[in-house]
Amino acid sequence: MRWLGLYARSRQVPTSAAAVLLVGLAVWALVEPGPSDLGTAVLVLGANVVAASVGLGGQDVLLERTAAIRWLPRRVAHVLLIGAVAGAALLAVQSVGTELAPTGVVVRDSAGLVGLAALGAVLCGAQLAWTLPTGWLAAALLVPVPGGTTGKVLNWMIFPTGTTASDWTAWTLLATGTVAYALAGPRR
DSSP states (O other): OHHHHHHHHHTTHHHHHHHHHHHHHHHHHHOOSOSOOHHHHHHHHHHHHHHHHGGGSOSOHHHHHHOSSOHHHHHHHHHHHHHHHHHHHHHHHHHHSOOOSOHHHHHHHHHHHHHHHHHHHHHHOGGGTTHHHHHHHHHHHHSOOOSHHHHHHHTGGGSOTTOHHHHHHHHHHHHHHHHHHHHHOSOO
């Protein structure tokens, strides 16, 4: 298990875990009980994914490309683990506090956001992997929702589960981002 500890440290997992914990504590302390607040839930998920996205690349990208280990399964596991931890952290806060979003929305949105982060690592590098989920999140929360299917695709984060276009968008982002990251790795 020594390699797992080294991998976690090289991917800044302890720092990311501390940031996710702080976000959870802040939400638990500051959000008052009341009706579901999907905007806050999506912000929390976005903050969790952004905190962990810095670990999508190691200290030396060239070293990773020349290593004699298989990176594909590690990269897939890393992306899926980020999504699982981001969603689980919000669900844990909800279990002791107020419910911000239904479980299905938390799962779908964390999957889509981590897919965007993985795609951001491929396109922009691990240091800027946060830009795609942050940008899409800001647009979804600040830009008025267009009507029809276009609005459901562009603002997939703020629609309830069962909205076919929103669900497909999130799962497509997860699949696309994970496959691209697993095959190409982070940009140099």
